[in-house]
Amino acid sequence: MTSVEGNEPYLKVTDLTVRFPTADGLVQAVTDLSYGVDLGKTLGIVGESGSGKSVSSMAVLGLHDRRSAQIDGSIVVGGTEVVGLSEDKMRSLRGNSVAMIFQDALAALHPFYKIGKQLSEAYLVHHKGATKREARARAIEMLDRVGIPQPDRRVDNYPHQFSGGMRQRAMIAMGLINNPSLLIADEPTTALDVTVQAQILDLLQDLQREFNSAVIIITHDLGVVAEMADDVLVMYGGRAVEYGPCKDILTHPEMPYTWGLLSSVPDVSADTNARMIPIPGNPPSLLAPPTGCAFHPRCVHASKVQGDLCRTTLPELLPGVRGENHLKRCHLANPDAIYEAEVLPEIAPEIMEGGLR
Amino acid sequence: MFSFLVKRVLAGSLIVVMVSILVYALFWYGPKSPALELCRRDTNNRCTDAKLVDYEQKLGYDNPIYSEYGKWAKGLVSERKIEFGTTEYVCAAPCLGLSYRDRSQVTEQLKDRFPVTLSLALGASTLYLLIGVSTGVLAARRRGTLADKVLVASTLVFSSLPYYLVALLSFLLLTLSTSAFPEVQYVSFFDNPASWFSGLLLVWLVMGLYGATAYTRYSRGAMVEALSEDYVRTAKAKGLRSRTVVFKHGLRSALVPVVTIFGLDVAFLLSGTVFTEAIFDLEGIGKWGVEATYIKDLPVVQATSLILAVSVVVMNVIVDIVYSVLDPRVRLS
Incomplete structure (x- = not known):
């Protein structure tokens, strides 16, 4: 295990941008993404297909074809800068101190x-x-x-x-x-049935405790995140839209896209009055992303923001009202109030009756 | 494995028998009498209708087809006596009959000619794989680059030229006018391996290079597909060398479709390479079979058809065995 200087996390990604030149134009799959994972901690990366979650993680292992991917920014693994590292040195990291497990093991073996x-x-x-x-x-x-x-x-x-x-x-x-210090699990339970999913997640948690490794779990399933993650990174259109401690994000989400994800999770133990609300529309094109906030064409709360701000200006990823660690990319001034007043009663009426935890 | 082989050999024999019956019947009921050539030859091109009937009788064409086919088939396992005009020929088993053209024993001819064709097929097919697959892998690894485009374009140009033109020009330029290659000839491998090799080298190269162009494209396509598989990404993520990833994980899967086409190509090479034999003046079974077909020399045509049928059957069994070696999910049963 490589020693890590000071308080730097084992994996530190800073302003990562991944572009793929194609015949139709430049596909910007990941834009200015920053996050960190400490040893022994788990980061959950959540988002729809095409939100850039797999692309950004594959960049950590240098799995993108050097001829077809342009990678900018910095990825530091255990003190080693990975972006621009020679293929030989990259190969000695892969599968050794950084390992990846893929979804659909039938195809991946x-x-x-x-x-x-x-x-x-x-x-x-x-x-x-x-x-x-x-x-x-x-x-x-x-x-x-x-x-x-x-x-x-x-x-x-x-x-x-x-x-x-x-x-x-x-x-x-x-x-x-090879006892990796960083394990990236790309949708490790997607192709499995529910009981097996739970066993696999338990196994991953056991092994993480045993090896004290940093884990990134990529998923679109917030249930998996709730079970596994210490921190959560929500991605949309190649950008981080919400990032912070898992518990805080799941109980007090501050970005309408995260609300949408939470609203579309089925929960068999929930109140029968609870509704599952799909997010309208489709994920954005990465060839020609929407102006301003990438989520605005699908956002039902955009009208609550003054003027045309959502359509014209990309909100920055800034601390919300709940503290320095909880970052969100949204123009809404009072997200907590809207969440409690409009979203929660629809998706979890039982919480409203018992008061918010 | 054993029961697989038994089953396939039985099924294969049935196919071979059916092919031989079909070829026999086609000639028997065909528009031109098989006896005509022999009659013309013996009478110096003054074959009258009466003489033709006489010859047909001598060759047994007045008997029912099944009894004549039976005689022919029986000759495969036991000695046969064939009356040809006034002479009686003894034809040892396996007897494939006598050629109507020169009354030579077909089996003996075949023993002389098949090694030539077999040598050509072995050399050419080895080059198909060596040159075709290696250039295909090269192109797939460099997909989209200039090297890939040049390679694919040149195989297209090369295979768009008529084969006989390529073969004839190579023959004329490389042996006759410049002697860059040794004289083309067939010497048995068992008599002199070195002459066998040098005598056929140019022919192999011409056949091999021309045929390999198709393999470049097949294996490039199969390889591009294999390299995009999830398990190749897994192999990369393990930290394996790119060479190991490409050859051990990619190529092994890419070979499966290539092997299918290769099996059939080898079977066709074994049944004779007419242009090659004609241009380089080699006495293989391809030219022999074509000439026999023109003059309805039934025993020779029957023999060459059998070679093709047996080759196809055998190559298919071999392809299936190779499949099961490459892909453990394939069970032979």
Whole structure:
């Protein structure tokens, strides 16, 4: 593990911008994104498809094709600047101190190689002196650790012989085989059914405690965020629109897009009068993003802002009324009041009756 | 695996038998008598109707088709005596009959000619894979760059030229006028491996380079697709070298569709390469089969058709086995 100077977080992303030149024009997938994750902490990145959450995380591993992606800003991992790092040095970080696990493990594991082979390959590439036998033993140990029964036999199975949950466990085992200090989990539970989702999330939490790693969990599921995250970053149209401590954001969201996300989460234990309200419209085009606030064409509260501000001026990401740590990108002056008066009664009437926590 | 092979061999034999019946019947009921060529030859082009009937009788065309086909088929496993005019020929098993053109034993001819075609097919198909797949992978890795565009465009230009033109020009320029290559000839590998190699080198290069252009495009396409798979991204995220990612994780998947086409191409190469044999003057089975078809030399046509049928069947079995080796999800049963 690389030592981290002072109070700097293990991963520090500053003003990250990712652009892809295409035949139709420049796609600005991520704009001026900044965040940090400490060791032992979990950051949840939330947003719709195309909001830039995966693109920004893949930049941390340098997984974008150098010819097709323009990356600006700074990404510091354990004291090392990653943007512009040589391919050789980048490769020694990948899978070693920074690992990534992907959604849909069936597609993300190679169908032609045995599980054990794929795990030991990840081990061997960063342990040059290790023998194949040691790597295999390590693979079995990791499979055991992630709760795969009979790991010494299962290690010789192919991915298609595993169930969906076991494949995701194997994927996690592969990600953690080199004890990474930073683990990026890209929608790790999306392709799984609900009971397996819960098991996988528990497993990730256990492993994080054990290895004290920094974790980024990318998801569109606020339930996952509530379960896992210490901090939350809400992304929209390639920008951070709300960023702060998880509990604060889930209980006192200050940006209408976050309200929309919260309103569209089904909750089986909630009051039967609670409504699920979809966000109208579609995610913005990144080729020709809307002027001003990217969310304004879909925002039902834009009229509460004076003049044409939402349409003309991009709001800055600034501390809201709840403190320095809770940042939001919105022109609304009194978001808490609007949330309590207009949004909460619709989505959670039971909270209103019992008073706000 | 064993039961797979047994099943495929049985099914394959059935296909071969059906092909042989079909070819036999086509010639039997065809518009021109198979006896005509022999009659003309023996009578110095003065074959009368009466003589033709006489020849047809000698060749057995007055018997029912099934009894004649039966005689032919029986010859594959046991010795056969064939009366041709006044002479009786002994044709040892496996007997494929006598050529109507020169009364030579088809089986003996085949033994002389098939090694030539086999040598051409082996050399050419090896180059298909070596040159085609490597340039395809190169283009896919550099997709969208100048190198990729030049490579793809040049394969298109090259394969748009007629093959006989390319072959003939290479033959004329590279051996006859400049002797850049050794003289083209066929020497058996078992007699002299070095001469076998040098004698066929130019032919292989011409066939291989021309055929490889298609493989460049197939494997480029398959490779571009494979490299965009999630598991290739996973391999990259593990920190593997780009070479390992491309060849171990990308190419292995990309080979599956290439192998399918390759299997069929090899089968067709084995059934003869007419232009190549004609231009480079090599006595393979392609030219032999085409000439036999013109003159309705049924035993020879039957033999060359069998070679193609057997090649296709065998190559398909091999392709299926290669599939199961490449992709563990494929079960042979």
